Amino acid sequence: MMKLSWRALASAAAVCGIAATLAGAPQPAADAARATERTFRVAPLGMTADLPNPLRGQYRWLGAEPTPATVTSNDVYYRDQVYWGRIEKADNAWDFSWIDSGLAEAGARGGRFGFRVMAYCPGCWMGTRADLPPVTPAFVPRQAGSDVPDWNSPTFVAQWRELMAELGRRYGDDPRLGYVDVGGYGAYGEWHVWEGERVSDANGLALVDAVASAFPDTHVLLNTMTPVPFTLKALRNHRNLGLRTDSLGCPDMYSTVPGDRRLQSVWRTRPFFSEWCTRADPVLGAQQVRRFHISTLSSGNMPWRGTELTGRQRTAYATALATAGYRIKIRSLTLPDVLDAGRKVEVRTAWTNQGAAPTYDAWDVRLTFVHAATGRRVTRSLGRPLEGLVDTAARSRKISTKGMKAGRYDVHLAVVDPSGYSAPMHLANAGRTAAGTYRVGAVRVR
Incomplete structure (x- = not known):
């Protein structure tokens, strides 16, 4: 048996001890990387803060001013003004x-x-106005002995399709257009009738198809007074088709949605818009906004004035306005405290949606690095982390620092409409700049 010298034994023991220490301890490089990260937080706004973003909250209807006047309503909805006989x-x-x-x-x-x-x-x-054209044009066929359109006439369907095709050609690519109600069938275009023959499923689906096909890149909404099987089939036929109810704050919103779980899940990928019922209870309405994930509502036909409400009703009404649709805040943004120029770095963000529904439009989240000495700006996209966001979410994205010179940079975040039409999204955070960005902190590039 070969004997080892005391020097060899000591050397082997030292090597084993070092290996054991390395195996049982964190890697120094990992510790260093973690230690150089920095998490920035942006102060939140309260739930009463006004967030004038498109396709959420209150919209303007029939020329009515926002209620209360402190709530910004930039979206506009026409119905009486654009009936068929007028167009x-x-x-x-x-x-x-x-x-x-x-x-x-x-x-x-x-x-x-x-x-x-x-x-x-x-x-x-x-x-009642002799100076205005009738709602139903003269060339549209009526049911025998009445002024009700003949919903099942091939001529009615063909003329409706022709109308929608013309509107789609003219307005389908207009960035100002947010959505189109299917309309057409039933009293007030609400897809219900109380007299005459009802539309067949085949013709009803043809009317929906005329609108959804004419506006393939626009939100199209079907009133949920339709039977559940019909509604589900229409939804399967058209990915751009969402839902609408005209009776927020009334029992079950006079809608088929509360009675069917499949319709209750549509909001996850498609919008559900509404307006106040003429006999609305604001307390019930606020509950329905949250339960059924309503994105928009209107005060154009409210049955009451704000001064007539009880304290509980006023609170509920304010809650309905604040929570309808998306209400997004950034909780934190984490990135290295020191960035190496020319390399990719990981950016982690954490978000909360305090609203009842996600946003259904494409929004890009962008970081802008502003060189403190020169003012030079470098912008990087974090993609679309807000897509489908409900409750809370954490996202991670790698960005390149190529082209960034050494020095200190202020970091700004913005949620941007990639079409360039809408202003950057108002987040539920303090510190919004005139450019629509939010300063989150500063980093150094070496």
Whole structure:
């Protein structure tokens, strides 16, 4: 047996001890990397803060001012103004002036425009005006012995498709257009009738298809007074089709959604818009906004004034306005305290959506690094971490520091409409700049 010298034994023991120490301890490089990270936080805003983002909260309807006046309403919705007989007084004799007006109003406010074309409006104000064209154009067939359109006539369906195709050609690519109600069928375009023959499923689906196909890149909304099987089939046929109810704050919103779990899950990927019922209870309405994930609502036909509400009702109404749609805040942003120029670095963000629904539009999150000495700006995209965001989420993205010179940089975050139309998203955070960004802190590049 070979004997080892005391020097060899000591050397072996030292090597074993070092290996054991290395195996049982964190790697110094990992410790150093973790120690150089820095987490920035941006102060949050309270739930009463006004967030004037598109396709959320309150919209303008029938020219009514926002209620209360402290709430910004930039989105505009037309219905009575753009009925079928006003747009097309005679076959292919078009008058687009009212839709142009609505788009102009929304555009001047930086909001989005939505509209519904009605083919039938029993008892409506325009029917008493001799100076206005009828709601149902003369070339549209009626049911025998009545003024109700013949919903199942091939001519009705063909004329409706022609109308929507013309509107789609003219407005389908307009960035000011936010959504189109299917409209058309039933009293007020609400997809319910109380007299005459009802539309067949085949013709009803054809009416929906006419709108959804004419506006393939726009949110299209179907009123949820339709039977559940019909609604589900229409949703399967068109990925851009969402839902609408005209009766927020009334029992079950006079909608089929509360009775069907499948319809109750549509909000995860498609919007659900609404307006207050004429007999609305604001307490019930606030509960429905949260439970059914309503994105928008209107005060245009509220049955009460704010001064007439009890304290509990006023609180509920304010909650409904604040939580309808998306209400997003950034909780934190983490990145290395020192960035190596020319290399990729990891950026981690944490978000909360305090609203009832996600945003259904594409928003890019961007970081802008501003060199403290020269003012030079470098912007990097973090992609679309807000897509489908409900409750809370953490996201990670690597960005390149290529082209960044050594020095200190202020870091700003913005949530940007990639089309360039909408202003950067108002977050539920303090410190928004005039450019729509939020300063999150400073880092150094070496």
